[in-house]
Amino acid sequence: MGYRFSDLTTACQDDWRAYIGHPFVCGLGNATLDERAFRHYLQQDYLFLIHFARAYALAGYKSRTLDDLRQAHEGLRAILDVELDLHIGYCREWGIAEADLAALPEARATLAYTRYVLDTGHRGDLLDLHVALAPCLVGYGEIANWLNAQSFTLRGDANPYDAWIAMYASDDFQAAMHAELEWLDARLAEVTPRRFAELCSVFRDATRLEIDFWQMGLELAS
Numbered sequence: 001m002g003y004r005f006s007d008l009t010t011a012c013q014d015d016w017r018a019y020i021g022h023p024f025v026c027g028l029g030n031a032t033l034d035e036r037a038f039r040h041y042l043q044q045d046y047l048f049l050i051h052f053a054r055a056y057a058l059a060g061y062k063s064r065t066l067d068d069l070r071q072a073h074e075g076l077r078a079i080l081d082v083e084l085d086l087h088i089g090y091c092r093e094w095g096i097a098e099a100d101l102a103a104l105p106e107a108r109a110t111l112a113y114t115r116y117v118l119d120t121g122h123r124g125d126l127l128d129l130h131v132a133l134a135p136c137l138v139g140y141g142e143i144a145n146w147l148n149a150q151s152f153t154l155r156g157d158a159n160p161y162d163a164w165i166a167m168y169a170s171d172d173f174q175a176a177m178h179a180e181l182e183w184l185d186a187r188l189a190e191v192t193p194r195r196f197a198e199l200c201s202v203f204r205d206a207t208r209l210e211i212d213f214w215q216m217g218l219e220l221a222s
């Protein structure tokens, strides 16, 4: 007993490292990522964000306390009012019109990841759902920090992906990530070894699905 979030990343170390340092991520850092791969990723990420908004709505439904309900509401609001608007604006800068986003066919990797998270939330409790969401929220913050610490990473105008790194390295995003880490640490402190093993398997699967999402971008997979 007495687990914390870092015990999840330690237990799933190989998958976690493969996700954080994926070739797609390295290509964002050293500006070598093929622009077609980035555009494909951005398009699928639009669909991804819509399903993640639904996952926060499910977190509201699964909440037992007013605090948890408010937190879910804030997560849903952040995606609808901030992330999606930013994303649509960002897509426009990359030559992708909003009308095209709405008509996109969903890639298998998007379908698998988003529905896995929703199913995990339906099957389990609020902690299962938060653990399934953690590779997304905590992972992207860690990726931005990891990129900033790599000597190959180019920052500023020399890198067309600089705005992407800046978004997840921003104080606002890092604060949201730390709030989530605190919430997870408090819940994980109380779980039994058997329950921790279940949560590890959720965390590992969601992390593997994030890896597939990067790979889908690289391979322009549908």
Ligand SMILES: Cc1ncc(C[n+]2csc(CCO)c2C)c(N)n1
Pocket (backbone or CB within 6 Å): 045, 048, 049, 052, 075, 078, 079, 083, 135, 136, 137, 140, 210, 213
């Ligand atoms: C495949 C994929 N994984 C994670 C994120 C990052 N992200 C998506 S929703 C959300 C919560 C913010 O309100 C965060 C951090 C992404 N965009 N695409």
